[in-house]
Amino acid sequence: MGFEIDISFSKMVTIGGIDIHYHGKCKDISPISINFTPISLIHSPKSWNSLVGPNAFYSSYEWIHSLELAHGTNPTFLAQIDDKVLGGIPSWRGDLSGDPLFTLSELIGDLPGSWDKQFLWLGGHRVTANSLICTKGEQRSHVIRELIHAVRVYADKHQFSGIVWPYLSLEEACEIARCCPSANFVLHSADPVVHIPADGFQGFLQAARRNDRKKWQKEIKDFQHSGGEVEWKPLEFDVIQLAARLIAANRSKYGSSGGLEWMHRTFSAQLQSGVAKKAIVALSRVGEKIMALAIFYRHHDWLYGRYWGADIDAPPYSYYVLTHYAAVKWAAQHGFRHIHLSISAWESKVRRGAHLYPLAMVIFPPHGKSGFVSESLARKYNKSVVEHWKKRFLTRPEAIDISWSNWA
Incomplete structure (x- = not known):
C-alpha cells in the first residue's frame, strides 16, 4: 500500500x-x-x-x-x-x-x-x-x-x-x-520556428522586412515561371517510393549517413507505428513529374518539417517554396500556428521569417x-x-x- x-x-x-x-x-x-x-x-x-x-x-x-x-x-x-x-x-x-x-x-x-x-x-x-x-x-x-x-x-x-x-x-x-x-x-x-499569424501567408508577408518580402516574391515567381506547381498528399505507398529515392539522394549529396535502404526502413517503421498517418507531403511538380518534396508531421497546432529531397533539375527555389512559403499557406489554411524547422542553415531560415530559441x-x-x-x-x-x-x-x-x- x-x-x-x-x-x-x-x-x-x-x-x-x-x-x-x-x-x-x-x-x-x-x-x-x-x-x-x-x-x-x-x-x-x-x-x-x-x-x-x-x-x-x-x-x-x-x-x-x-x-x-x-x-x-x-x-x-x-x-x-x-x-x-x-x-x-x-x-x-x-x-x-x-x-x-x-x-x-x-x-x-x-x-x-x-x-x-x-x-x-x-x-x-x-x-x-x-x-x-x-x-x-x-x-x-x-x-x-x-x-x-x-x-x-x-x-x-x-x-x-x-x-x-x-x-x-x-x-x-x-x-x-x-x-x-x-x-x-x-x-x-x-x-528555428516559424510562427503563423492569424491572417496567414499575407500577414506573414506583410510582417517581413521590405527586402525580404521582395526576395520571397521573386523566389516564388521564379519557381512558378519554371513550371513549378505545389501539391499536397498524404504519406502513402506511391509517395513513399519516390520520397525514399529523393531524400536518400539529397542525404548522399550533403554527406549524411543513411541511403535508400535507410529511408525504406524508416518509412516502413513509420507505417507500422502509425506515425505515417500524421505526415503530410508537399510536392513540387512540373507537368506530370514530381521533382522535389518536403515531409511534415502534424501535431496539435504544430507542423514539424523533417525530410527534404529533390532531383537535380527541380525548379529553382523549390526548397524555400515547399519548406517555407507553401508550408505557411497550407498551415494557415488548416489551423496550424507553428512550423518547426530543421537544425541547420539558420541564416536562410531567419531571412524567411524564423525565430530562434x-x-x-x-x-x-x-x-x-x-x-x-x-x-x-x-x-x-x-x-x-x-x-x-x-x-x-x-x-x-x-x-x-x-x-x-x-x-x-
Missing part, C-alpha cells in the same frame, strides 16, 4: 548561470514503479501520449516506436503506477558516424572536459527536439528525480562515462538540471560520480554561447527570442 507525505519547499538554485526561484507544496506518493523497457512493451501508449505536449511531437509514442522499429531497441526509462505512465525517458547509445549533430565534443564546443568518451544519450534516436515526458501534477519533481536516479544507476552499471540529454528547451533543461545537483546545464544550439543539454555523471564542470565555468560558457548567437544575428535582433536574455 502506498503512503503520502506532504512536502513544502522554497528554494533558489543557480543552473548553468541562471537563478531560478521555485516554491510550493507537493505530495510524494509511493510506490512509484521505476523500470526500463523497449517502448513497444509499454502497456498504455495512450497514457504516454497524454503527457506529450503540443510542441513535443518527437517524443510521442508513435515517433519513438518508429525509431525502435527502424534502429533496434533501446531502454526507455519509465515511472508508473500500475499501467499509468507518470514519466518516461527514451535512450540510445549515441551515433558513431561522426555526425556533428550527435557528437558530444562537437556539440559542446570549447567547454573543457572528456567529451570523447562513451556517453548514454537521452531522448529519441537522432532527435534534435527532445522533450520532458512527465506528469504535470504534484508528483512531477519527485518523478523526474527518480527517473534520473534510475538512468544514472543504469549508466554506472553499463560503464558509460556519463549521460547527455541534448536538444531540450531552455525551460525543460533548467527543470531537469535542478532535480540533480551534480548535473551540468549547457546551452548548445538554436531551434535556445536549445540546451543536461549532462549527468553516472551514479556515485561527481559533476563534469564547475558551476562558474558552466555559467561563463553559457554566456559565451548567448553572445555568439546574438553576434551572429546582430542585424536581425527580432529573430532572437527574449529567453536568450536570461544570460545577458
Whole structure:
C-alpha cells in the first residue's frame, strides 16, 4: 500500500548561470514503479501520449516506436503506477558516424572536459527536439528525480562515462538540471520556428522586412515561371517510393549517413507505428513529374518539417517554396500556428521569417560520480554561447527570442 507525505519547499538554485526561484507544496506518493523497457512493451501508449505536449511531437509514442522499429531497441526509462505512465525517458547509445549533430565534443564546443568518451544519450534516436515526458501534477519533481536516479544507476552499471540529454528547451533543461545537483546545464544550439499569424501567408508577408518580402516574391515567381506547381498528399505507398529515392539522394549529396535502404526502413517503421498517418507531403511538380518534396508531421497546432529531397533539375527555389512559403499557406489554411524547422542553415531560415530559441543539454555523471564542470565555468560558457548567437544575428535582433536574455 502506498503512503503520502506532504512536502513544502522554497528554494533558489543557480543552473548553468541562471537563478531560478521555485516554491510550493507537493505530495510524494509511493510506490512509484521505476523500470526500463523497449517502448513497444509499454502497456498504455495512450497514457504516454497524454503527457506529450503540443510542441513535443518527437517524443510521442508513435515517433519513438518508429525509431525502435527502424534502429533496434533501446531502454526507455519509465515511472508508473500500475499501467499509468507518470514519466518516461527514451535512450540510445549515441551515433558513431561522426555526425556533428550527435557528437558530444562537437556539440559542446570549447567547454573543457572528456567529451570523447562513451556517453548514454537521452531522448529519441537522432532527435534534435527532445522533450520532458512527465506528469504535470504534484508528483512531477519527485518523478523526474527518480527517473534520473534510475538512468544514472543504469549508466554506472553499463560503464558509460556519463549521460547527455541534448536538444531540450531552455525551460525543460533548467527543470531537469535542478532535480540533480551534480548535473551540468549547457546551452548548445538554436531551434528555428516559424510562427503563423492569424491572417496567414499575407500577414506573414506583410510582417517581413521590405527586402525580404521582395526576395520571397521573386523566389516564388521564379519557381512558378519554371513550371513549378505545389501539391499536397498524404504519406502513402506511391509517395513513399519516390520520397525514399529523393531524400536518400539529397542525404548522399550533403554527406549524411543513411541511403535508400535507410529511408525504406524508416518509412516502413513509420507505417507500422502509425506515425505515417500524421505526415503530410508537399510536392513540387512540373507537368506530370514530381521533382522535389518536403515531409511534415502534424501535431496539435504544430507542423514539424523533417525530410527534404529533390532531383537535380527541380525548379529553382523549390526548397524555400515547399519548406517555407507553401508550408505557411497550407498551415494557415488548416489551423496550424507553428512550423518547426530543421537544425541547420539558420541564416536562410531567419531571412524567411524564423525565430530562434535556445536549445540546451543536461549532462549527468553516472551514479556515485561527481559533476563534469564547475558551476562558474558552466555559467561563463553559457554566456559565451548567448553572445555568439546574438553576434551572429546582430542585424536581425527580432529573430532572437527574449529567453536568450536570461544570460545577458
